[in-house]
Amino acid sequence: MANEQLILNRYRPIAQAGSGGFGTVQVAWDTRIQRRVAIKCIQLDESQAFRALQVEVQAIYGNPYGSDGSYRDSDPHERSDPRAVPAVSLENLPGLDEARTAAMLSDPNIVGVYDFEVRNATAYLIMEYVDGMTLTNLLRQHGDELSLDAIAAIFSSIAHALEVAHDNQVLHLDIKPDNVLINHQGQVKVTDFGLATLSDATGFGTAGGGTIGYMPLEQMRQEALDARCDEWALASLTYEMLTGENPFLAPDLSKAEAAIEDAELLLPSLCYDGLDAEADDVLFYALDPDREERYDNVEDFSEEMSRFFGNSARGHKELAMLVGQAVEEPEDEEEVVERISLFDRIGTGRMQSVLVRIWAALGVGLLSFVSLSNISAAGGWASPVFWGLSALFVLAGVLKPHLGALLSLLSLSVALLFQEAFVVGILMIVLACAWWFFVGRLSDEGPNAALAPVLFGSFGFNPISPLVAGFFLSVREAIATAAFAFALSIVLAGFGSNSLAGWNALAFWDFGSLDVQHNMLVLLQQPLTWCVLAGWMGAAAILALLCRRQTRLSAGIGAALACTLMIAALCLGAWFASGMVSWMPDLQLLIPTIGAGVVAVVACAFGVPIRPDEWGEWEE
Known part of the structure; x- marks a missing residue:
């Protein structure tokens, strides 16, 4: 029974470390050598699994074909033997090339690969376990x-790993923070x-994929590659570390090419205090779209940078x-802890989950209470149906x-x-359904931002709504949520x-005697309404965009x-409402808008939440 719980009858699973299109990565205990390992479990398609089975049969029974490809007919009964299969190999089997390549590269800055095995329809890549976090x-x-x-520590380590790989005629072709x-x-x-990609007598070939934002033009265009491809990727990653953003991210390859060719790059020396302005030229040299204009190799780039x-x-x-294993004296540890923002301390893990659900419960509870109060079929406050539905909605919000x-x-x-407000x-x-499908269901923060007008608008603080969306959501999600909240x-x-x-929830929770559609139509006929809508969407976009840098200054x-x-x-x-005479807005709107800005700036001073990923990877 114990063996049934082991991977390959040897590795006892401990936890799942990650997953993706390739399969999963399991952290496991090697019962034979008594150490932790990471196992990449790659699901094979039917043809790959069959080919692996053929190789296993050959390993057991031998190859019934001669070295020249002719069939051995010394025994006439051999022809009918079902085990007599052509010689096959595991070439190009997912994971095998990675195993063979990494096995060539023994270096402290490269994750080691211990073994590769195929069992049934799964390929297992046994790797060194790294207890820590990704870049x-x-x-x-x-x-x-x-x-x-x-x-310096990150840059020099990656550069050294690439130099080792290049010295062994290997290009990595997917240098990105996830792979560090x-x-x-x-x-x-x-x-x-x-x-x-390995080099042969004719040089390096082309890449079979990559990650947008970290691959140069020649890799996207499937051209023959050299070491300058990895150089560009390292430069892109370094630019991101210094400025807090990757300007080459895009939703598809065509836009990615345009992002590289037309990129308006910030000067890293202006974004990072203490960085010499000469570093800008070195970095931009390595980021040149034309590889002929870059450094000849990673070693030259590393030496200069x-x-x-x-x-x-x-x-x-x-x-x-920062990762969690202190190597300084205790007093130095306390100094580092003080550098971690208050938002990071209370805004992650269980505390974040609790706060998000409390916020959701309040918003959902208030909106459902008002809604059910205006639905006669709910029976009113004296009906258990009313309170049962209210409790159900609040529970769903939690x-x-x-x-x-x-x-x-x-x-x-x-x-x-x-x-009878049928149109509305x-x-x-x-x-509501469109917003929920495309944005709301993707996170817990999105619904809370959308319901901000319910909570904050109940006491005249509506202008905070687009800032909430911009603070917590990606640019596209923030714009959509701000428009829906409006x-x-x-x-x-x-x-x-x-x-x-x-x-004003206290005064206007009962709208049964009002013509809601008429009131809305009056608002929609005012130019101010459309100006405010544009302002909300633009504000959400600006804040979300600058929060992507993950720095308090940029967010503020x-x-x-x-x-x-x-x-x-x-x-x-x-100005439009006054007949183009006065620019002075109504104080009833101006004061809460200024107050919302102050609250947002103060929130940014405590820290910035982790931004959702906006772009994915491309693989052929």
């Missing part, structure tokens, strides 16, 4: 805390040689402290915020239909307040710019 996670959690020493691991001792290791970074030995200690948000929005739509009710159903604000304003500042600037844009929208609306 992706490090940049997300501590990107604004990395010193030039830490960057940092253990608890601060040691940096490069992994995943799955796309690696390293001059502007700090001490790599100190950097490895700093990385160890367990699944996106589901609770959808249910409460649909209940609002039903309430509008009961009050049907429109809300369409908008539509919800218009509906709520139609309950009686007729104000974009909020809907984004919040200030977003607030300025919303104020400008109010001024423009006032």
Whole structure:
């Protein structure tokens, strides 16, 4: 029974470390050598699995074909033997090339590969276990805390790994933060040689894939490659470490090519205090779209770039402290802890989950209460049906915020239909379902941002809604959520307040005697309404874009710019409303807008949440 729980009758699974299109990565215990290993489990298709089975049969019974390909007919009974199969090999089997390539590259900065085996329809790549985190996670959690020493440690380690690979005639072809691991001792290791290309007498071939944002034009265009391909990827990764963003990310290959050719790059020396301005030229030299204009190899690039970074030995200690294994004295540990933002301390893990669900419960509870109060079939406050449905919606908000948000929005739509606001009710159903499908169901923060007009608008603080969306969501999700939140604000304003500042829940929770559609139509006929909509969407986009850098300074600037844009929208609306005479907006809207900006800037000072990934990978 024990063997049935083992992988390959040897490795006892401990935990799943990751998953992707290739399969999964399991952390396991090697019962034979008594050590931890990482096992990449790659699912094979039917033809690959059959080929692997043929190889296994040959290994047991031998090859019935001669070296010249002719059949051995010394025994006439051999022809009918079902085991008499042609000679086959495991060439190009997923994982095998990676195993063979990595086996050639024995170096402390390269994740070691121990073995490769195929069992049934699964290929198993047994690798060195690295107890730590990826560079992706490090940049997300501590990107604004990395010193030039830490960057020196990361850069020099990756560059050394690439130099070793290139010396062995191997190109990596997929250098990116996900493929850089940092253990608890601060040691940096490069992994995943799955796309690696070996050199032969004719030179290197073409790549079979890559990751947008970290592959140069020649790799995307399937041209013959050389070491300058990995050089460009390392330069892109280095630029991201210094500036906090990757300007070459794009949704597809054509746009990725345009992003590289037309990129408007920031000067890293302006983004990172203490970095010499000469480093900009070195980095841009390695990032040149034309590989003939780059350094001849990674070694030359590393030699030039390293001059502007700090001490790599100190950097490895700093990385160890950030990853979780302190190597300094206790007082130094406390100093590092103080550098971690308050938002990072309370905004992750269980505490973040609790806060998100409390927020969702409040928003869903208030909206469902108002909605059910205006649905006669719910029976009113004295009915157990009313309170049962309210409790059900709140419970959904606690367990699944996106589901609770959808249910409460649909209940609002039903309430509008009961009050004969048929056009608005049907429109809300369409908008709510579309927003939920494309944005809301993808995260817990999206629903909370969409319901911000319900909570904050209930006391006249509606302008915070687009800033909430921009603070927590990606650019595209923030724009869509801000637009939906604005539509919800218009509906709520139609309950009686007729104000974009909020809907006053205490005074206007009962809209049964009002013509909601008429009130909304009056608002929609005002130029101010459309100016505010444009301001909300633009503000959400600006804040989300600048929050992507994951630094408090950038996010604070984004919040200030977003607030300025919303104020400008109010001024423009006032100008249209006054017959192009006065730019002075209504104080009822101006004051909460300024207040929302102040709150957003203060929130950014505590830290920035991890941004959702906006672009994926491309693989052939």
